[in-house]
Amino acid sequence: MPAKRKPAASKPKATKPTNSPKMPKAGPKTAQRFDELAETFVARGAARSTMFGMPVLKAGGKVFAGTYGDAMTFKLGPDDLEKARALKGVEAFEPMKGRPMKEWVLVPLAQAKRWPDLTERAFEYLSSRRV
Numbered sequence: 079m080p081a082k083r084k085p086a087a088s089k090p091k092a093t094k095p096t097n098s099p100k101m102p103k104a105g106p107k108t109a110q111r112f113d114e115l116a117e118t119f120v121a122r123g124a125a126r127s128t129m130f131g132m133p134v135l136k137a138g139g140k141v142f143a144g145t146y147g148d149a150m151t152f153k154l155g156p157d158d159l160e161k162a163r164a165l166k167g168v169e170a171f172e173p174m175k176g177r178p179m180k181e182w183v184l185v186p187l188a189q190a191k192r193w194p195d196l197t198e199r200a201f202e203y204l205s206s207r208r209v
Contacts, residue, residue, distance in 0.1 A: 101130050101131050101132055101146070101173070102146060102147030102148075103147065104132075104133065104145040104146075104147065104148060105147075105148045105187075107148070107187060107190075108145055108147075108148045108149070108150070108187055108190075109133075109145070111150075111190055111193060112133055112145050112150065115135070115143070115193060115194060115197050116133075116135055118194075119135055119137075119143075119197065119201060120135075122201070123137065124136060124137050124142075124201065125137075127141070129141055129144060130173070132144050132145050132146055133145050135197070135201075137201055137204045137205055138204070138205075140204055141153065142197075142200040142201055142203070142204040143196070143197050143200050143201070146171070146173070146184060148186070148187040149184050149185055149186045149187060150184075150185050150190075150193050150196070150197075151171045151182055151183065151184055151185070152182065152183055152185065152196045152197065152199070152200040153181050153182050153200050153203065153204060154181060154182075154183060154196070154199055154200055154203055155181075155199070155203040155206075158196075158199045158200075158203065159181060159183060162183045162185065162192075162196060163183060165185070165189055165192065166188070166189070167185075167186040167188050167189055168183050168184065168185050168186070168189065169183070169184050170182065170183060170184070171183055171184040172184070183196075
């Protein structure tokens with residue numbers, strides 16, 4: 079009679095290393111300002127959602143604005159992008175170091191008074207591309 083075979087030892091599944099940085103959480107002031115903006119744009123057809131755990135606004139299923147720590151991100155057209163980058167403290171949106179997102183800027187809380195206008199410009203830009 080043949081000897082009983084032992085079941086093969088189970089190998090731990092290989093996991094992919096994650097290079098994803100931890101997304102910074104929005105502070106209370108940023109969250110409040112985002113909520114106020116979201117209310118306005120949801121009334122105009124935008125949708126609230128999340129991307130990478132961050133609150134964002136979408137139009138036609140595409141993200142046009144969102145929070146990133148105590149800053150907001152906006153997807154802007156070429157002219158508005160250039161103007162926004164000229165503002166103090168504004169930089170390219172780079173959620174992964176060394177990989178900036180095209181057409182996106184990161185606008186700090188210090189420039190929060192500009193957020194409504196930038197949200198409007200981002201919404202219009204995205205809406206114009208969905209023709």
